[in-house]
Amino acid sequence: MTVHPSLQNYADAWAHSIEAIFELVKPLVDSDWNRRTPCPSWSVRDVVSHVIGMESEMLGDPRPIHSLPRDLYHIQSDWARYMELQVDVRRHHTALENVSELEYTIIRRNRQLRNENRSPDTMVPAPLRKQQTLENAMRARAFDVWVHEQDLRYALNRPGNIDSPGSQIVRDVLLAALPKVIAKDAGAPPNSAIVIDVTGPLEFLRTVRVNADGRGTIDGSPSLGPVVTLATDWETYYRLACGRVRPAVVADRVKLDGDEELGAAILREFAVTP
Structure with missing residues (x-):
């Protein structure tokens, strides 16, 4: 090519x-x-x-x-x-x-x-x-x-x-949408951090940080005091983010620590594909 x-x-x-x-x-x-x-x-x-x-x-x-x-x-x-x-x-x-x-x-x-x-x-x-x-x-x-x-x-x-070259592009596209999902759609509070911990064949950890103005950014550094930590496997992550499954159906494959109400709001807004 x-x-x-x-x-x-x-x-x-x-x-x-x-x-x-x-x-x-x-x-x-x-x-x-x-x-x-x-x-x-x-x-x-x-x-x-x-x-x-x-x-x-x-x-x-x-x-x-x-x-x-x-x-x-x-x-x-x-x-x-x-x-x-x-x-x-x-x-x-x-x-x-x-x-x-x-x-x-x-x-x-x-x-x-x-x-x-x-x-x-x-x-x-x-x-x-x-x-x-x-x-x-x-x-x-x-x-x-x-x-x-x-x-x-x-x-x-x-x-x-599940870990082919396309999966890495999908991961990057979905992660780019995550700050808006968490900061705007789910309404994470200013000056907070939310950690996403994904395991499996495509493993990654990202932190979404919401600044004082309510704007979100994402990086690969861990947070010492996240308001929410969401842990799941890669297959569940992409299926949720692509609207292929509802959070209630895969509740046993998602672990939420911290603010339960905010965690539920994040999962509710997690799907980003049209």
């Missing part, structure tokens, strides 16, 4: 996850495509359709001309409506059609990345007719395909790649 060096890790992580997705779904029988995934309201077929659709948009393909049914009650925002269109237009595709389109899309995207010579700050199209930098777009695709790979693995009972 010839992408800018600062984009290479995103390209590599994306390639690793999307090839894993292809290998997961290639042998599936028709009934497997209807299995529910942890991604709210989406089946295996829907997740694969979404991945195909988003990668097609990265290629510059026009969005399908399609009207969504009125009975899709999980569609509650313009963002959800935008994402659902690429899914719904493929809902009646056969397994062979899905696999073939996914394979062809991966081939085209790999070719695009091999020839990619734009700088990271080049502006490219984003969902909802917005613009984003190429770096943000590639980070988002690496994030998205890893999370959806895990959705598929969960639905198909094929665990794996």
Whole structure:
């Protein structure tokens, strides 16, 4: 690949996850495509359709001309409506059609990345007719395909790649959102510190510090007197932060020490994906 060096890790992580997705779904029988995934309201077929659709948009393909049914009650925002269109237009595709389109899309995207010579700050199209930098777009695709790979693995009972290159990008994106979650959304008090201690194949410890103005920052230094310490494993962390599971369902896998009310508020606001 010839992408800018600062984009290479995103390209590599994306390639690793999307090839894993292809290998997961290639042998599936028709009934497997209807299995529910942890991604709210989406089946295996829907997740694969979404991945195909988003990668097609990265290629510059026009969005399908399609009207969504009125009975899709999980569609509650313009963002959800935008994402659902690429899914719904493929809902009646056969397994062979899905696999073939996914394979062809991966081939085209790999070719695009091999020839990619734009700088990271080049502006490219984003969902909802917005613009984003190429770096943000590639980070988002690496994030998205890893999370959806895990959705598929969960639905198909094929665990794996929990610590693959994409997981590190997902970790960094989720951690970048944590100061807002804790300081603004959960309402942590000024001049306080909250420690997040994550174990497992992707292990890390971070401290969110809320200053006197109520603004949060994050660093890797421990705090001697945190108001809350939240400890869990990496799989539970990403599933909570990506809205794949409710806190009550994994209460036995999350340990909270300190201010119980603030800890509950943090968990309530923990999901950061749209």
